[in-house]
Amino acid sequence: MIVHEGLDGFGVNKLARAAGVSPATLYIYFKDREDLIIQVTLRVTQTMLEESLRDFDPDMHFEEGLRKQWHNRASHFTRNPLDVEFIEKMRYSHLYNKVSVQVYASFKDVMGKFVRNAIERKELIELPFEVYWSVAFAPLYQLIKFHTQEKTFGHQPFKLTDESMELALQLVLKALKPA
């Protein structure tokens, strides 16, 4: 409902009717509307982050680790396209700061270690974490967005194939590896 009609357009009564339960039932499990949205967001985001760390180890070599994360994210998102749109929507909503802290706590540690390892091993240039994150993952998320929203820049819809993903990953690796 939130993906298709937005946060406005999402109502407790509507949801209850669609779910075939009484509005009152929802308030047994959730404090209020905002709590419901946040808890759902936490669960979807948590699942996404767990999937992105599947078979990942912060002691991996940099290229192997980054490729693993790209593939994990891409495969999770192409298998759950609704999740992408939901997470992105929430990520840019005014409720985001109530979600981010709780979710990224443990995730941050693993990623931080991975980056520090890679820098120590001279497999990754030295740079602030935010710059690393922006170069390493923002392109992937943009590609996924192009993929899920079907049409953006003229001509035919963009499909996130293995080829285009590998191409983008190669570019990112070229940017991040020491000369």
Next chain:
Amino acid sequence: MIVHEGLDGFGVNKLARAAGVSPATLYIYFKDREDLIIQVTLRVTQTMLEESLRDFDPDMHFEEGLRKQWHNRASHFTRNPLDVEFIEKMRYSHLYNKVSVQVYASFKDVMGKFVRNAIERKELIELPFEVYWSVAFAPLYQLIKFHTQEKTFGHQPFKLTDESMELALQLVLKALKPA
């Protein structure tokens, strides 16, 4: 209002009260709530795109042109931080497809020409437009998001300085330039 309270939380009556006019007045200038939101979005987005093309020419050398666009975007957004959040919020809202087509029509042509020129001149590797866009601009937007939302990944808030922007731009250029 939309940035701070979200699309839900944004109401016509509230807006009229805050603006010191009658709700009926709004309907002289806008068809309905959605039309109002879309028109405001169009105006803010249009301004952003115009600013991003200031002093830009699609016949510029690739590095010069890309740097120009990065600086234009960054300076516009740091001077109008509310616009960033608004545009991003709308970009991930369910109303986005009603906005995107109208806005990016002319913009697409200029950018397309710029990219084609650069590839012809061997200043840019050959790649699909979406991949180019994802690598060339997504990192910048992510950095701006880090900057505006103040705190994301632990430690102290990230500030988008000239240094960190130049660093990120250099990485992106390294990724996109032919070997």
Next chain:
DNA sequence: TTTAAAAATAAGCGATCGCTCATTTATCTT
């Protein structure tokens, strides 16, 4: 089978939603 706790419900509260209409106020033309 009885009984207490837990889960779910229908009905509807006051508040606010998006929006309209009959009327008044401001602006412009002659």
Next chain:
DNA sequence: AAGATAAATGAGCGATCGCTTATTTTTAAA
């Protein structure tokens, strides 16, 4: 100054909002 047009308004419509309460149904222990 008079009359016509445009702009703006206050009041409030029906619908929906988030949410609660008194009651019934379901579950499970004794």
